[in-house]
Amino acid sequence: MNLDAASTEVDYRTNTLVFRDVVISQGSTRVQAEHARATGLNFANSRWTFEGKVRIDGEQHGALRSDQATVEFRDNRIARATITGKPAEFEQKRNDSDQLARGHADEIVYDVSEGTVRLSEQAWLTDGQNEISGSLLVYNVRAQRWQASAAPGTDERVHITIAPRSAPGAGKSEAAQPPDRKPGKDESASPRPTAQP
Template sequence: MQITATSLHASRARSPRLTARANRVAIGLAIGLSMGLGSSTALAAQADRNQPVKVQADKKVTKYQEGTSVYTGDVVIDQGSLHATGQRATLYLEDGELVRAVLEGRPATFRERDEEGNWVEGEALQADYRTAEGTVVLTDEAWLKRSGDEIRSDRITYDLATEVVEAGEEGGKSRVEMTLQPRNKEGGNGGD
């Protein structure tokens, strides 16, 4: 797999080992975000994993001792059909492995095609992907859309292992809004 990172204003030489690690984290973020609405997206994400990852930002700061890389300023992550954007991406590593990736923006966005060719899209002010828990948490003005179906809430949590989506918060502090498109007789939908 070819992995590249581009810092638009960087002129210093980077450690190839850490750059590759940071890009693997970006892959994790991208894949985690793209899996927000079900197994057909997961299959598309599998195909995208064989594509090169490209990360662009205005600035990148890597703290080797802390195991973090922070990309800031018009962050763009592309891999296959996946396209994710934000103003800041913070990637956390332990022993060279991804443990957490946080994408922030006004909003942070992602878009990817599922196995059926439909776009899966999402946005939030923050997307937090945690590998140990296997979860993606979209917070603040969160929105997901697939095949015309949409869900909105201040908080949306997706468990990658169980494919369980939770929206809203304890105590009902925020409302959940779901829009389901009618399906046609052939099993398709009226969306996209």
């Protein structure tokens, strides 16, 4: 575990440490913020609070950004980060393309050991092409899979927008109509006349 800061204050009466312009890193996980507060310089089992331009870089090229975060350390390792903001944001470069998986919510919980990002309250996520929104979205950063659910006990539903894939080398195109499109009730089932020369 490495800690780097522009300045540090220690209050021995309350056993509180305050850091300014701080970066904590461990392996591929990195936490940085304008301010951090901790009770004791102990990474064994502790909670740290970060404020101001918080950025957490995680495994698989993922990143979280917010105004505030609480990071839990267990057994001298970063175990879990809870970020809040209006909104808190997540992004990860997808392995299979140049597209980014991006999302935002009022609260995002990154569980390092499980490799999951849990977006809740006003949650929205895109894989770079399709979009999904709902009360709770869980994204597995290792498998690059997501699950969505509505809030229990409500009529709320999950909303998904699926964009058609374009052919390789083709520019952006408008969504194509399904091949078995049936005429609506205001449309005639007979073919439309064509203009004669």
